[in-house]
Amino acid sequence: MQTKLEKISxxxxxxxxxxxxxxxxxxxxxxxxxxxxIALVRSRHTTAAITCxxxxxxxxxxxxxxxxxxxxxxxxxxxxxxxxxxxxxxxATAMLFGxxxxxxxxxxxxxxGTWQHVYLVELYEPRLREVDVAILGE
Amino acid sequence: MQTKLEKISxxxxxxxxxxxxxxxxxxxxxxxxxxxxIALVRSRHTTAAITCxxxxxxxxxxxxxxxxxxxxxxxxxxxxxxxxxxxxxxxATAMLFGxxxxxxxxxxxxxxGTWQHVYLVELYEPRLREVDVAILGE
Amino acid sequence: MQTKLEKISxxxxxxxxxxxxxxxxxxxxxxxxxxxxIALVRSRHTTAAITCxxxxxxxxxxxxxxxxxxxxxxxxxxxxxxxxxxxxxxxATAMLFGxxxxxxxxxxxxxxGTWQHVYLVELYEPRLREVDVAILGE
Numbered sequence: 001m002q003t004k005l006e007k008i009s010x011x012x013x014x015x016x017x018x019x020x021x022x023x024x025x026x027x028x029x030x031x032x033x034x035x036x037x038i039a040l041v042r043s044r045h046t047t048a049a050i051t052c053x054x055x056x057x058x059x060x061x062x063x064x065x066x067x068x069x070x071x072x073x074x075x076x077x078x079x080x081x082x083x084x085x086x087x088x089x090x091x092a093t094a095m096l097f098g099x100x101x102x103x104x105x106x107x108x109x110x111x112x113g114t115w116q117h118v119y120l121v122e123l124y125e126p127r128l129r130e131v132d133v134a135i136l137g138e
Numbered sequence: 139m140q141t142k143l144e145k146i147s148x149x150x151x152x153x154x155x156x157x158x159x160x161x162x163x164x165x166x167x168x169x170x171x172x173x174x175x176i177a178l179v180r181s182r183h184t185t186a187a188i189t190c191x192x193x194x195x196x197x198x199x200x201x202x203x204x205x206x207x208x209x210x211x212x213x214x215x216x217x218x219x220x221x222x223x224x225x226x227x228x229x230a231t232a233m234l235f236g237x238x239x240x241x242x243x244x245x246x247x248x249x250x251g252t253w254q255h256v257y258l259v260e261l262y263e264p265r266l267r268e269v270d271v272a273i274l275g276e
Numbered sequence: 277m278q279t280k281l282e283k284i285s286x287x288x289x290x291x292x293x294x295x296x297x298x299x300x301x302x303x304x305x306x307x308x309x310x311x312x313x314i315a316l317v318r319s320r321h322t323t324a325a326i327t328c329x330x331x332x333x334x335x336x337x338x339x340x341x342x343x344x345x346x347x348x349x350x351x352x353x354x355x356x357x358x359x360x361x362x363x364x365x366x367x368a369t370a371m372l373f374g375x376x377x378x379x380x381x382x383x384x385x386x387x388x389g390t391w392q393h394v395y396l397v398e399l400y401e402p403r404l405r406e407v408d409v410a411i412l413g414e
Contacts, residue, residue: 001139002277003313013310038178038272038380039139040314044389046329053184053232059214066209066229071342078334087335091342093142094329095372096233099392102178102240102378104143104270113182113268116237129401130389132380134314136412137141137272139277175279176316176410191322191370196354197363203287204367234371237387240316240378242281242408251320251406254375274412 012122018062037137049097150260154202175275187235288398292340313413325373
């Protein structure tokens with residue numbers, strides 16, 4: 001049984017970019033040499049989230065639209081120094097998508113469901129983001 | 139220290155069915171023989187979520203109603219081939235409930251809070267769903 | 277490789293209190309003597325959540341306001357014995373913030389991103405709350 005911690009870097013293109021990281025997680029699992037175990041995944045940011053869903057770009061636009069329908073930029077926010085979009089990015093990260101998940105490792109591979117892909121969701125602006133990956137197993 | 143991965147099958151009854159899986163998780167922990175550790179739980183689907191809450195059927199109806207109040211089917215969605223309910227199921231899984239959680243194992247038992255029960259939440263239609271359970275500990 | 281389970285007690289001040297627990301998690305990690313690994317964190321309640329965000333009290337008020345904008349107390353709820361605020365507390369815990377997360381441990385320290393602090397979010401009333409912390413690693 002071992003523990004391996006890695007960081008993945010992800011360059012995002014701006015609000016609503018779903019940057020897929022499934023392959024990067026799989027590569028970290030392969031480097032760790034774990035055959036049976038788990039990989040825990042988390043964003044190191046408060047305006048970029050982690051989510052698991054279908055690789056349909058239209059669904060990702062639906063999700064971006066749903067963020068702004070739920071938390072309109074036209075509302076008054078107190079955390080306003082960097083604009084309403086920044087406040088909404090914080091709310092969407094903590095209250096909608098969340099910043100962490102986990103995936104199983106079976107036979108040395110990331111074994112998620114048929115339609116599940118793992119994404120870093122950029123909620124603020126184009127940035128170089130970091131994702132923690134912890135791999136535990138044998 | 140060991141890692142054990144299992145899958146639980148759950149037949150759901152349709153949108154808004156909270157299928158309790160606390161006992162199934164406890165059974166997987168017992169089979170693993172872990173006395174002190176953790177069980178990580180996740181849905182293998184993008185239209186069925188995992189949540190932890192009180193076993194009050196009226197609360198579960200409140201939650202179903204809250205899904206549709208937050209993401210009305212009357213809105214225009216782009217991911218629309220399987221109907222607006224399917225788009226809403228994706229949004230509710232990824233943005234409201236989430237697909238994963240974890241519970242502690244103490245003295246060989248799943249040790250959650252007094253009011254906490256673990257559920258697979260069906261958000262689309264009656265289906266046979268799968269839940270990953272990873273048990274780590276001693 | 278070892279597993280250590282702890283409980284942290286947190287006295288909250290009422291709805292919308294973000295009780296920071298980052299230091300308490302760090303202390304549990306230090307007691308466990310783990311240098312490289314993970315700490316999993318979860319609330320043992322259905323009306324108090326766990327979240328990770330920026331230590332700006334104005335942002336926390338924005339989040340409290342966002343809870344009630346998303347799930348107004350003026351709506352009719354079925355889980356109503358303890359008042360609409362209690363129903364909203366359940367919805368916000370399960371559907372907005374969630375009850376669990378994890379953080380990496382590097383060089384014996386909780387290593388989160390620059391702006392990330394871990395909070396128990398009180399969503400109902402002043403209470404003595406309990407948080408599970410599981411530390412795994414070497």
